[in-house]
Amino acid sequence: MNTQLTWRLAQPADVAAINALTARSIRALHSGSYSDAVIDEAVRHAYGVDWQLVRDGTYFVAEIDGALAGAGGWSYRQTIAGAHGPDSPAAPLLDPLRDAARVRAFYVDPAYVRRGVGRLLLQLSEGAARAAGFAEAELTSTLPAVPFYAAFGYRPVRTFEMPMPSGAMLHLELMTKPLAIAPQAPA
Numbered sequence: 394m395n396t397q398l399t400w401r402l403a404q405p406a407d408v409a410a411i412n413a414l415t416a417r418s419i420r421a422l423h424s425g426s427y428s429d430a431v432i433d434e435a436v437r438h439a440y441g442v443d444w445q446l447v448r449d450g451t452y453f454v455a456e457i458d459g460a461l462a463g464a465g466g467w468s469y470r471q472t473i474a475g476a477h478g479p480d481s482p483a484a485p486l487l488d489p490l491r492d493a494a495r496v497r498a499f500y501v502d503p504a505y506v507r508r509g510v511g512r513l514l515l516q517l518s519e520g521a522a523r524a525a526g527f528a529e530a531e532l533t534s535t536l537p538a539v540p541f542y543a544a545f546g547y548r549p550v551r552t553f554e555m556p557m558p559s560g561a562m563l564h565l566e567l568m569t570k571p572l573a574i575a576p577q578a579p580a
């Protein structure tokens with residue numbers, strides 16, 4: 394069967410469908426790594442679209458044969474994680490010469506995992522961050538996604554704890570990767 398994997402920038406009209414996909418993705422792919430209680434709370438309060446990325450034009454959707462298959466993006470702003478609504482204030486800008494670009498909010502529909510959707514979204518995000526002058530990328534990975542990011546050269550730096558409203562902590566892994574192509578040594 395031939396399938397067509399395509400991408401486009403996320404639009405405000407996509408947000409509800411991406412948030413529904415996010416909940417499906419987390420519930421299907423996180424059991425075994427987090428408790429049911431943590432998953433429930435994280436789906437309500439931690440995961441989902443950051444509207445600022447949509448506004449900034451740095452959030453992508455991937456479609457397979459026209460159906461929403463995943464979303465993910467990057468940011469030139471300081472926010473490193475979390476869902477943020479349309480009324481959240483814009484976070485301060487990063488300095489590409491000093492700071493690492495943020496890789497943000499990757500979610501693939503469980504029906505479409507391991508078909509290259511995450512790879513496409515990561516390549517788009519890294520390419521755009523590189524074009525904006527960033528030499529490094531940084532992200533907070535969920536525990537089950539660590540092998541995905543590691544496959545693309547991200548290295549764990551430290552555990553990152555995201556507090557949730559109940560006081561429970563969501564355990565994530567801070568990971569980084571150099572984006573700049575090292576100059577060739579002179580012959």
Ligand SMILES: CC(C)(COP(=O)(O)OP(=O)(O)OC[C@H]1O[C@@H](n2cnc3c(N)ncnc32)[C@H](O)[C@@H]1OP(=O)(O)O)[C@@H](O)C(=O)NCCC(=O)NCCS
Nearest residue numbers: 499500501506507508509510511512534535538540541544
């Ligand atoms: C992590 C996630 C985005 C990966 O998306 P995906 O579309 O399935 O990934 P791809 O098909 O592009 O995988 C590319 C490569 O990454 C690696 N990889 C992906 N998922 C992996 C996994 N679960 N275990 C080990 N390696 C994995 C493999 O090397 C894979 O290549 P292969 O399939 O040829 O072996 C997806 O599993 C997901 O949405 N997880 C739940 C939400 C989540 O935790 N998101 C991360 C937020 S930080």
